[in-house]
Each structure stands twice: as C-alpha cells, then as structure tokens.
Amino acid sequence: MDALLRTVDVNKYFGGLAAVSAFNIDVQAGEIVGLIGPNGAGKTTSFNLITGVYMPTSGRIQFEGKDIAGMKPHAITRLGMARTFQNIRLFKEMSVLDNILVAEHMRMGTNLFEATLRLPSYMKKERRVHERARALLDEVGLSAHEQASATSLPYGKQRRLEIARALATEPKLLFLDEPAAGMNPQESVELMDFILKIRDQFKLTIVLIEHHMQVVMGVCKRMYVLDYGVTIAQGTPEEIQKNPAVIEAYLGVG
Amino acid sequence: MNPGLINKKPSMSRNQILTFAAACAGLALLFVFDSTLDSFTLQIFKLCAINIILALSLNLINGFTGLFSLGHAGFMAVGAYTCAILTMSPEQKEVNYVLQPIVPWLAHIQLPFLPGLLIGGLFAGFIGWLLGVISLRLRDDYLAIATLGFSEIIRVLLTNAQTVTNGALGLKGLPRFTTMWWAWGSAIVITVFLVFLIKSSYGRAFKSIRDNEIAAESMGVDVFGMKVLSFTISSFLAGIAGGLLAHYLTTIDPKQFIFLKTFDILLIVVLGGVGSITGSVIAAIAVTISMEALRFLDGPLDLGFVATSGIPGLRMVFFSALLMVVVIYRQQGLMGKAEFSWDALARIGLLPRRGPKPGKGGL
Ligand SMILES: Nc1ncnc2c1ncn2[C@@H]1O[C@H](COP(=O)(O)OP(=O)(O)O)[C@@H](O)[C@H]1O
Ligand SMILES: [Mg+2]
Numbered sequence: 001m002d003a004l005l006r007t008v009d010v011n012k013y014f015g016g017l018a019a020v021s022a023f024n025i026d027v028q029a030g031e032i033v034g035l036i037g038p039n040g041a042g043k044t045t046s047f048n049l050i051t052g053v054y055m056p057t058s059g060r061i062q063f064e065g066k067d068i069a070g071m072k073p074h075a076i077t078r079l080g081m082a083r084t085f086q087n088i089r090l091f092k093e094m095s096v097l098d099n100i101l102v103a104e105h106m107r108m109g110t111n112l113f114e115a116t117l118r119l120p121s122y123m124k125k126e127r128r129v130h131e132r133a134r135a136l137l138d139e140v141g142l143s144a145h146e147q148a149s150a151t152s153l154p155y156g157k158q159r160r161l162e163i164a165r166a167l168a169t170e171p172k173l174l175f176l177d178e179p180a181a182g183m184n185p186q187e188s189v190e191l192m193d194f195i196l197k198i199r200d201q202f203k204l205t206i207v208l209i210e211h212h213m214q215v216v217m218g219v220c221k222r223m224y225v226l227d228y229g230v231t232i233a234q235g236t237p238e239e240i241q242k243n244p245a246v247i248e249a250y251l252g253v254g
Numbered sequence: 255m256n257p258g259l260i261n262k263k264p265s266m267s268r269n270q271i272l273t274f275a276a277a278c279a280g281l282a283l284l285f286v287f288d289s290t291l292d293s294f295t296l297q298i299f300k301l302c303a304i305n306i307i308l309a310l311s312l313n314l315i316n317g318f319t320g321l322f323s324l325g326h327a328g329f330m331a332v333g334a335y336t337c338a339i340l341t342m343s344p345e346q347k348e349v350n351y352v353l354q355p356i357v358p359w360l361a362h363i364q365l366p367f368l369p370g371l372l373i374g375g376l377f378a379g380f381i382g383w384l385l386g387v388i389s390l391r392l393r394d395d396y397l398a399i400a401t402l403g404f405s406e407i408i409r410v411l412l413t414n415a416q417t418v419t420n421g422a423l424g425l426k427g428l429p430r431f432t433t434m435w436w437a438w439g440s441a442i443v444i445t446v447f448l449v450f451l452i453k454s455s456y457g458r459a460f461k462s463i464r465d466n467e468i469a470a471e472s473m474g475v476d477v478f479g480m481k482v483l484s485f486t487i488s489s490f491l492a493g494i495a496g497g498l499l500a501h502y503l504t505t506i507d508p509k510q511f512i513f514l515k516t517f518d519i520l521l522i523v524v525l526g527g528v529g530s531i532t533g534s535v536i537a538a539i540a541v542t543i544s545m546e547a548l549r550f551l552d553g554p555l556d557l558g559f560v561a562t563s564g565i566p567g568l569r570m571v572f573f574s575a576l577l578m579v580v581v582i583y584r585q586q587g588l589m590g591k592a593e594f595s596w597d598a599l600a601r602i603g604l605l606p607r608r609g610p611k612p613g614k615g616g617l
Binding site for chain 1: 447450451454455456458459461462464465466468469470471472473474475476477478483529591
C-alpha cells in the first residue's frame with residue numbers, strides 16, 4: 001500500500017544551520033509514528049516543513065501521492081492534515097467554543113453574503129458546526145468550560161483543547177508536538193490512552209513528537225530518532241532502545 | 255442589534271422585548287431630535303453618526319483583525335471626492351473648476367446621492383483591495399508605514415489632479431444631502447452589519463488571525479485572503495463615511511484628509527476599546543460631543559493666574575493627553591473587548607436578574 005505521507009530527502013537550512021537534513025519518513029494510514037530526539041534536534045522544524053509553515057530548502061513532501069511542498073498551511077490543512085503546537089497556540093481572546101469554531105470555518109462552506117445577512121441557509125450551517133464543536137468539546141471533557149476564555153484553562157486542558165481544535169478540521173493525519181510536555185507521569189499515561197482512543201474513533205493516522213522516550217514507547221509501533229537534524233535511527237521501540245547510536249546521542253552515555 | 259430579534263419564536267424572550275423597545279425608543283428619539291434641535295446642535299449630532307462609521311471601520315481592521323492600518327484618511331478622501339464629483343450638477347462644476355475645467359467625461363454626470371455614495375464606497379473598497387493585495391504580504395509593522403504612505407499619496411494626487419478634483423481649491427457648495435436620517439440611518443445599518451459580521455464565522459476567522467496568525471493558518475483559515483477581505487470592507491465603509499462627510503460639510507479640500515484625520519479616528523477606537531463595537535459607538539459619540547464642548551479651550555482663556563489670547567489646537571492637546579493616560583493606565587479602553595448585551599447589563603445590576611436559567615451565549 002502507498003504511504004499516506006512520504007518525505008524524500010527534505011533539507012532545511014536556517015542560514016548556515018542545517019536544522020533538518022536528508023529527512024525521509026513514510027507514514028502508513030492508521031499508524032502512530034513517533035519522532036523523538038533531544039532538544040534542538042529538528043523535530044518541530046520537520047513538522048513545520050510538512051504542514052507548510054516553512055518551505056523546504058530542498059526535497060519533496062507527498063501527501064496521498066500529491067506533492068505539497070510549497071503549499072500554504074491552510075491549503076495543506078484542507079487536504080487533511082492538522083497539528084498542535086509545542087508552545088500552545090490558542091486563540092487567547094476567544095472562548096473555548098470559538099476556538100473550535102474557527103477550525104470549523106474551512107469546511108463550513110459559507111459565503112460572506114449569507115453569513116452577514118444571517119440567511120436561513122447560514123443559520124443551519126451555524127447550528128451544525130455548533131453541534132459538532134460541542135460534541136468535540138464533550139469528547140475531550142471540556143464541555144463545562146465552553147464559554148471560558150481559552151487561556152483561563154489549566155495547562156493540561158489547554159493541550160486537550162488544542163487537540164480538539166485540530167480534530168475539528170477533520171484531519172486524516174494528525175501531528176502532535178510534545179503533547180505531554182509539562183505533564184506528570186500519571187497525566188502522560190492518561191494522555192497516551194486518550195491519543196489511542198481518538199485514533200480509533202476518528203480513524204486517524206498520528207505522528208507524535210516526544211522528548212521523553214518512555215512516553216512514546218507505549219503507543220508507537222515505529223519511530224524515527226533525530227539528532228542535529230539527522231535521522232540517526234528508525235524502527236520499533238525495542239530496536240531503538242538497543243541502537244547504540246541512539247543510546248550515545250540521545251540517551252547520553254553514562 | 256440583538257440577533258435574537260430575527261429568530262422567530264412563538265413567544266418573545268425578555269431580551270427580544272428589550273431590544274425591540276430600545277429600537278423603538280431610539281427611533282422616537284431620532285424623530286424628536288430631528289424636529290426640535292437647533293441646526294448647530296443637529297450638525298454635531300450628525301457628526302456623531304459619521305464618526306461612528308469611521309471608528310467601526312477602523313476597528314474592524316485594527317481591533318478585530320489585528321492589523322495596524324493608518325490609511326483611513328485616504329479612503330475617506332476617495333469616498334468623499336468620488337461621491338461629491340458624481341453628485342454635483344454640471345453648473346456647479348462649471349462654477350467650481352475655475353482654474354481648469356473638469357475633464358469632459360465627468361462634466362455632465364450627475365447622480366442622485368445614494369448611487370454616488372455607494373460608488374464612492376465601492377471605489378474606496380476597490381483601492382483598499384488593491385492596496386491590501388500589495389501590502390498585506392508585508393510583515394505587520396510595515397503595513398502601518400505602507401498605509402500611512404498611501405494616504406499621503408492620495409492627498410498629493412487630489413491636490414494635483416486639477417482637472418478631476420479641482421486641486422487645492424477643493425469643491426464648494428455641495429448639496430447638503432447628509433440629513434440626520436441619512437447620517438444615522440447609515441450608522442445604524444453599518445453597525446448592525448458589523449455586529450452580524452463579527453458574530454459570524456468570518457468574524458471568528460478575523461479574530462483568530464488577531465490572536466494567533468500561525469495557529470489560524472494551521473486551522474485552515476486563509477489568512478491572507480481574510481486580511482484582504484477585512485481591509486476591503488474597512489476601506490469601503492471609510493469611503494461611505496467620506497461621502498457622508500462631504501455632503502455634511504458641503505465643502506471639501508485635500509487638506510482635510512491629512513494624517514491627523516486618521517489620528518482622530520484612532521483616538522476614538524483606542525478610547526472605546528480596540529476590538530469592541532460597543533466601545534467604538536460610545537466613544538465616537540463622547541469624543542465628538544466633547545470636541546465641541548471643549549472648543550472654548552482654543553479661544554482666549556483666563557485661568558486667573560495665567561491668561562492666553564487663544565491657542566488653536568489646545569483641544570487636541572487635551573485629547574492627546576487623555577490618550578496617553580488611557581494607554582498607560584487602561585490599555586483596554588472603555589470596553590476592552592466586551593460588548594453590550596442585556597445579560598451583561600443584568601450582571602452588573604442595572605437590570606433585574608432573571609430566574610435560574612443561565613445566560614448561555616447563543617449563536
Ligand atoms: N525559524 C528559525 N530560525 C532559525 N533557526 C531555527 C528556526 N526554527 C528552528 N531553528 C533551529 O533549528 C534547530 C531545530 O529546532 P527545532 O526543530 O525546534 O528542534 P526540536 O523541536 O527538535 O527541539 C534548532 O537549532 C533551532 O534553533
Ligand atoms: Mg520542538
């Protein structure tokens with residue numbers, strides 16, 4: 001079967017710094033793939049390259065066989081990719097519900113005319129997206145906070161809101177950038193259960209960045225290890241754990 | 255202004271009744287003002303409405319979309335001149351264009367006020383769209399400079415296109431089309447339009463760009479397209495306000511549309527609250543009235559210990575000082591990003607609270 005996502009020799013330079021070099025990954029539909037590596041390894045940059053925030057210096061990125069390198073982020077999102085951010089990026093002056101509704105805009109299929117005249121056709125769409133948004137909030141356990149401002153939520157709930165917001169774009173492929181950052185081990189375990197749950201429920205494929213290797217071992221069947229922008233290893237968690245290059249570069253010797 | 259008004263439900267809710275009553279009271283008030291106020295007071299009252307439109311249109315781009323634009327005087331000028339030239343009679347044009355006659359294709363056009371006003375707005379909107387497509391690709395801080403430059407270019411063009419705009423002489427003796435009903439009618443229609451726009455999915459998209467551009471883009475919002483849209487609507491509305499202003503003043507010349515005009519509107523937006531429609535409306539009325547009330551500051555003053563023989567512009571010193579105080583001590587202005595609603599009025603105790611039913615935000 002053809003890969004859902006494939007990158008071919010993707011490079012990204014920031015001035016003289018090779019943030020990502022010769023990046024080659026394949027993601028099959030239904031997988032949960034891990035992307036791990038120490039700080040500054042180029043994990044977030046590779047997400048930014050795939051989702052269109054950065055333009056690759058060279059290389060190809062294919063989603064469902066279509067070349068997407070150079071496309072605008074919103075157009076890539078429309079194809080069926082969504083993401084969360086390492087440093088949470090919520091719409092801070094907007095309510096929890098409105099944060100989700102923003103992500104519904106793209107697939108709402110409305111126009112300025114019917115929206116500002118509040119025509120019945122628009123009000124119907126508006127009701128539909130409200131229902132969907134509320135269902136998603138229910139899913140992530142944030143229903144009670146619907147009208148609260150997004151940044152008034154505690155940290156863990158903000159992370160969940162970001163995931164719910166990404167789901168509202170109806171993605172096939174979901175990128176999660178360090179979703180467990182700042183969580184204690186107990187919360188991390190809950191989060192991983194949650195990720196497995198949404199994968200099944202929304203028929204998702206997931207690429208997950210994690211700083212702590214233990215966290216991803218449980219959910220990812222396959223992972224890539226980056227160090228200084230270079231992919232130093234890939235394979236199953238067992239293979240990764242035994243890989244001497246990983247042990248040296250990532251876990252640190254001694 | 256409460257959207258609940260158009261939901262057809264068997265029985266009206268308290269808020270709908272209140273909105274309906276307020277609308278009737280407002281209408282009655284306009285009638286009373288129109289028939290009882292002396293013409294000087296009525297002029298100020300009309301200016302309030304025009305300033306409401308200007309403040310709201312600037313707030314759309316600066317407050318709701320999070321872009322810092324300083325080109326409003328330019329868009330007003332485009333609307334004002336377009337509307338004025340299209341509605342003047344051929345005789346008036348002959349009288350006005352003394353240095354050089356007006357270009358032949360404009361000499362015999364004479365449209366009624368409404369089409370003139372709309373074409374003025376559309377032309378300003380078109381120029382806004384063009385400027386937006388070019389400059390909204392720039393980083394945000396450059397936009398302020400680009401729009402500021404644009405508004406100066408418009409002024410220079412107006413001063414030099416003698417055969418179209420009559421240059422520095424300006425246009426005099428325009429018909430006084432802007433009655434109280436035109437001014438307030440436009441202000442009310444535009445306010446309702448903006449309330450609906452901001453409450454719609456488009457309004458949410460605008461605000462998402464303001465709050466976090468990268469996240470907005472990643473959530474499928476066409477950030478560039480939305481910025482251009484917001485900028486175009488804002489320019490269109492500024493053009494409409496310009497047309498109303500031209501036929502309110504009955505005299506226009508390029509000097510009226512210097513950068514200070516943009517500053518006046520910015521003052522209203524900041525005082526009222528960047529990102530609040532309610533704030534802009536209240537501040538537009540308050541600032542317009544106090545600008546008149548404080549006119550004595552520009553004349554001879556005798557404070558007992560010091561007497562002046564009149565310092566023109568002292569009023570603006572007052573407003574500038576007020577602006578500084580607000581920026582330092584209450585950056586969110588009068589309203590912050592809050593909006594008027596009956597439920598909010600009830601919350602602060604100005605209306606009796608309702609029963610146990612929680613005031614859940616509707617659509
Ligand atoms: N926009 C940028 N400009 C310059 N350097 C950047 C930029 N983004 C990331 N980098 C650099 O690229 C490298 C990889 O960063 P990043 O992808 O954030 O690492 P990780 O997510 O693995 O911790 C770092 O050295 C970082 O400083
Ligand atoms: Mg990172």
